[in-house]
Amino acid sequence: MSKTASELKKLLSLGENQTLEYLTNCELKHCGPRVCAFLNTQGGYLLCGVDDKGQINGVEDAGQIAEKLESQLKSAIQPPVLFSVEVQEVENKQLLVVEAPAGKDIPYAFNSNIYIRVGEQTQQADVDTIRDMVMRKQVEPTRWERLFSSELDEQGLSTIACKKLLSAKRIPKEVAQAEQGLLHQLQLLSLAKYGRLTNAADVLLASAPGKRHPQARVRAVCYRHKADDEYQDLQHLDGPMADVIEQLITFVMRNTPSRARFSSANNQREDIPMYPEQAVREAIVNAFAHRDYSSFAGGIKIEVSPVGLTIWNAGAFPQGIDLQKIKQGHISVLRNPDIAHGLYLQGYMEKLGRGSIVIQDACKNAGLPLPKWHSDSSSGVTLTLFAPEATPEVTPEVTPEVTPEVTPEVTPGIYKLLDCLDGELSTLEIISKLGLKDREHVREVYIKPGLQQTLIELTLPDKPKSPKQKYRLTSLGQQVKQQLSNKKKP
Structure with missing residues (x-):
C-alpha cells in the first residue's frame, strides 16, 4: 500500500x-x-x-x-x-x-x-x-568551535578519550587508518588545522578543558527543596565530553528513585527508573551538542528535585528554530556541527534532528507528563522532565498501564523512624521516641535518609532551620509504614 x-x-x-x-x-x-x-x-x-x-x-x-x-x-x-x-x-x-x-x-x-x-x-x-x-x-564569522584553543597541545588531550573516538565504529576508514599521527587524524575530523587543535577538540577530548574554558564545566545538583541549607548531592564536572555525559547520566539515575508499573496483561509489578534512561541520555547529549560555548558566563546545569529533572544550557534556540519546531522534531540547525559530529561518531547522537521526538515519545511511553522546553536569548534553553504524581489510592485495576510508586530501600533505621512517627514530631521528640541521645547520629542515620527518599517531610519546608521545625510522614511514608506493618502480622 x-x-x-x-x-x-x-x-x-x-x-x-x-x-x-x-x-x-x-x-x-x-x-x-x-x-x-x-x-x-x-x-x-x-x-x-x-x-x-x-x-x-x-x-x-x-x-x-x-x-x-x-x-x-x-x-x-x-x-x-x-x-x-x-x-x-x-x-x-x-x-x-x-x-x-x-x-x-x-x-x-x-x-x-x-x-x-x-x-x-x-x-x-x-x-x-x-x-x-x-x-x-x-x-x-568563524564559529567558536573552529577557533584555535589557546595553550592546548597533544599532551593536554586525554589518551583514553582520543582512543575511544578514533576506535569508534563510525570513524571513517581513512581516519582510522591514517599513519601521519594523531594531529592528522583530528584534522581529518575538522578538530585540528595547521597543526593546532581547535576549541571543539578541547571540549571533546581534553583532560581538563575547564582550565581554558570555564564555561565547559558542568554543575549537577540534587535537592529536596530549593530552600534546603545543603544539597543531597552536588558535583562539578570537568573532563572529556563523553566522560562527563556518562557521569551526568549516572548522577541523574542515582538520584531519582524507581517506580512501579503494573502490566494489564499479567498484573505483574515492574520496577522502572523514574525517568526513561533514553530520554535522560538524549536530553543531556542535546544540551552539550546545541549549547552556546562562546559565552564565558554560559554552561550546563542539571537539577534533580522531587518534582522533576531540569537541564539548562547557555544559548537560545538556533536561528530559524522555535518551540513549535522543536516539538515537531524539526531537523537540527546545528550550532556546533564539529562537536555534534564527534558525539555522533561515538554513538551519542543517533537521531540528529529528532532528539526532541525521542524524548517526548520516551516520556509518553513511560506514562510521564510531556516534557517542556523554554528558550530565552538572555537565560538560555531549559528542558524539564516532570516526575509522575504519586497516586497511591489508585489501584492497578483502575490504571493498569502506569501506577507511579516510589520504591525505596527500607533500612532498619528508616523502618524505626517510620514506626515511631505518629503525627508531627520535632527532632528532640524523635530522639526520645527512638530511645537515643546523639542528635547528629539521628539526623544522619534516620532523618536525612527519610527525607531523601521522600518518606518524611518538613512541616516548615521554607524554613528548614526553624526552631519550630517538625517532621511527618508523607503519603508514601504512610504507605510504606502500612506495608511493613502488614508484613509483621502473622
Whole structure:
C-alpha cells in the first residue's frame, strides 16, 4: 500500500515540517547528489526503499548496506560533515533513512560536483550559485568551535578519550587508518588545522578543558527543596565530553528513585527508573551538542528535585528554530556541527534532528507528563522532565498501564523512624521516641535518609532551620509504614 509523505513522516517520527525525498535503491551514485543537496540547502531526509508514489518496497540486507553507504558517503562528500544513515522498520520492511542537517561549511561537493535543491528537485549548482555560496562563507564569522584553543597541545588531550573516538565504529576508514599521527587524524575530523587543535577538540577530548574554558564545566545538583541549607548531592564536572555525559547520566539515575508499573496483561509489578534512561541520555547529549560555548558566563546545569529533572544550557534556540519546531522534531540547525559530529561518531547522537521526538515519545511511553522546553536569548534553553504524581489510592485495576510508586530501600533505621512517627514530631521528640541521645547520629542515620527518599517531610519546608521545625510522614511514608506493618502480622 502506498503512503503519503505525511503518513511516512508519522511512521518514522520525522515531524511534519521535514523535507523528504524517495529512492527505490541505495546506490551511491543516486544517494550522494541528494545528500549533498540537502547539506547545501535546508537539510532533509532521504528514504531508500520507497518509490516516488510512496510505495514501501524495503531494502534487503539493510544493516550491511547502511554501514557501507555511510562509509562511501563520508569519503565522497567534502568537506567532512555530519549526517547519519540508519535502518528503520515500517510495516515489516526495512528502510534506510539518511538524515542530513543543513551544513555550516557550504559549499559541499559529492565527487567534486556541487548539488543544491531547487523546489523538490536535486540539481547541479551553476557557477553563479557556487560563487554566491563561497562569498557568503567568507563573510560569516568563524564559529567558536573552529577557533584555535589557546595553550592546548597533544599532551593536554586525554589518551583514553582520543582512543575511544578514533576506535569508534563510525570513524571513517581513512581516519582510522591514517599513519601521519594523531594531529592528522583530528584534522581529518575538522578538530585540528595547521597543526593546532581547535576549541571543539578541547571540549571533546581534553583532560581538563575547564582550565581554558570555564564555561565547559558542568554543575549537577540534587535537592529536596530549593530552600534546603545543603544539597543531597552536588558535583562539578570537568573532563572529556563523553566522560562527563556518562557521569551526568549516572548522577541523574542515582538520584531519582524507581517506580512501579503494573502490566494489564499479567498484573505483574515492574520496577522502572523514574525517568526513561533514553530520554535522560538524549536530553543531556542535546544540551552539550546545541549549547552556546562562546559565552564565558554560559554552561550546563542539571537539577534533580522531587518534582522533576531540569537541564539548562547557555544559548537560545538556533536561528530559524522555535518551540513549535522543536516539538515537531524539526531537523537540527546545528550550532556546533564539529562537536555534534564527534558525539555522533561515538554513538551519542543517533537521531540528529529528532532528539526532541525521542524524548517526548520516551516520556509518553513511560506514562510521564510531556516534557517542556523554554528558550530565552538572555537565560538560555531549559528542558524539564516532570516526575509522575504519586497516586497511591489508585489501584492497578483502575490504571493498569502506569501506577507511579516510589520504591525505596527500607533500612532498619528508616523502618524505626517510620514506626515511631505518629503525627508531627520535632527532632528532640524523635530522639526520645527512638530511645537515643546523639542528635547528629539521628539526623544522619534516620532523618536525612527519610527525607531523601521522600518518606518524611518538613512541616516548615521554607524554613528548614526553624526552631519550630517538625517532621511527618508523607503519603508514601504512610504507605510504606502500612506495608511493613502488614508484613509483621502473622
